[in-house]
Amino acid sequence: MTVRVPAKVNLQLAVGPAREDGYHDLVNVFHAVALFDEVTVTGAATRPTGGPAGLTAEDASGGGLASHLARVPLDSTNLAWRAAELLARETGADTAVHLHVRKAIPVAGGMAGGSADAAAALVACDAFWGTGLQHRELLALAARLGSDVAFPLLGGTAVGTGRGEVLDPAECGARLHWVFALSAGGLSTPEVFAAYDRIRPGAPAPQGDPVLMTALAQGDARAVGAALGNDLQPAALELRPALAETLDAGRAAGALGAFVSGSGPTCAFLARSAEHAHQVAAAVRSAPDCVHTVTCHGDVPGAVVL
Numbered sequence: 001m002t003v004r005v006p007a008k009v010n011l012q013l014a015v016g017p018a019r020e021d022g023y024h025d026l027v028n029v030f031h032a033v034a035l036f037d038e039v040t041v042t043g044a045a046t047r048p049t050g051g052p053a054g055l056t057a058e059d060a061s062g063g064g065l066a067s068h069l070a071r072v073p074l075d076s077t078n079l080a081w082r083a084a085e086l087l088a089r090e091t092g093a094d095t096a097v098h099l100h101v102r103k104a105i106p107v108a109g110g111m112a113g114g115s116a117d118a119a120a121a122l123v124a125c126d127a128f129w130g131t132g133l134q135h136r137e138l139l140a141l142a143a144r145l146g147s148d149v150a151f152p153l154l155g156g157t158a159v160g161t162g163r164g165e166v167l168d169p170a171e172c173g174a175r176l177h178w179v180f181a182l183s184a185g186g187l188s189t190p191e192v193f194a195a196y197d198r199i200r201p202g203a204p205a206p207q208g209d210p211v212l213m214t215a216l217a218q219g220d221a222r223a224v225g226a227a228l229g230n231d232l233q234p235a236a237l238e239l240r241p242a243l244a245e246t247l248d249a250g251r252a253a254g255a256l257g258a259f260v261s262g263s264g265p266t267c268a269f270l271a272r273s274a275e276h277a278h279q280v281a282a283a284v285r286s287a288p289d290c291v292h293t294v295t296c297h298g299d300v301p302g303a304v305v306l
């Protein structure tokens with residue numbers, strides 16, 4: 001049973017002050033893009049208590065990100081493993097399964113690859129075990145695994161509130177053309193939020209941006225580019241100053257928008273067309289921090305059984 005699941009980019013990430021539970025309230029406009037991981041569930045000979053029998057991972061980036069694989073945990077800390085464990089615990093299902101993850105989404109890149117794998121594992125195990133959970137039940141389990149895990153079940157474009165897990169689907173009226181510039185190393189999401197708290201004490205409650213939502217619904221790429229925003233960008237730039245050069249290279253190539261994806265360090269560029277995306281990609285590859293580029297479109301559907 002194989003499930004394919006998309007990466008995300010955040011078209012707006014408005015971040016409020018730290019809450020008592022350590023999280024931040026967000027207005028998080030998720031957008032699913034055509035860069036996919038796959039999670040395959042197969043039967044295993046052994047039946048361990050609690051979690052799956054094992055997990056393996058394979059590079060599916062065409063070689064561009066092969067070194068990222070070393071940072072994918074192959075034990076019970078892998079989010080896909082935790083998803084299978086949670087579903088088994090909640091439903092009493094058989095845990096004699098093996099998980100295999102084919103990774104094209106950069107690790108710790110701000111594109112929610114781990115969260116995507118968790119969502120894929122929930123859908124794949126649900127189908128493999130025949131537990132038959134309803135979509136809303138899968139969404140509730142996903143939210144327990146992480147703030148970003150529910151969105152890849154939905155895909156498309158959606159506004160996340162709360163810590164990002166309360167989702168409201170939004171309209172995207174045109175195919176948007178994206179370039180992603182990937183870095184050699186990742187950035188830790190908690191460290192980026194901590195830097196945000198230092199840089200911006202007393203942040204106001206996060207607000208949605210109606211201009212962005214109208215531009216998206218109308219499919220006006222130029223207006224979308226002008227309205228993109230990420231409150232975490234100054235924090236990511238403080239932790240990885242070289243990203244500024246990557247962003248500048250994309251702007252110089254005429255990108256409609258150039259910004260850090262989520263907590264970074266992946267940089268995202270909105271292009272005018274598929275052809276323009278290839279020109280922007282060629283330009284950003286000259287930036288010292290950029291080790292690989294991906295061009296793709298959005299939005300795309302969420303997790304699907306292949």
Ligand SMILES: C[C@@](CO)(OP(=O)(O)O)[C@H](O)COP(=O)(O)OP(=O)(O)OC[C@H]1O[C@@H](n2ccc(N)nc2=O)[C@H](O)[C@@H]1O
Nearest residue numbers: 022023024110111112146147148163164189190193262263
């Ligand atoms: C920033 C975003 C934007 O979509 O993702 P990335 O860009 O890293 O992929 C998300 O908010 C990340 O979501 P996710 O990676 O699922 O985070 P979680 O596992 O829930 O939380 C990891 C840590 O991030 C911080 N965190 C996360 C979400 C949130 N609303 N407030 C937070 O402060 C907390 O320090 C938390 O302990």
Ligand SMILES: Nc1ncnc2c1ncn2[C@@H]1O[C@H](COP(=O)(O)OP(=O)(O)O)[C@@H](O)[C@H]1O
Nearest residue numbers: 077078079107108109110111112113114115117
């Ligand atoms: N299936 C997974 N794929 C990638 N990383 C994972 C996975 N499960 C757990 N992790 C851990 O989560 C961290 C953040 O991973 P990821 O979701 O790729 O990044 P981000 O939160 O920046 O989008 C990684 O550094 C890794 O240690």
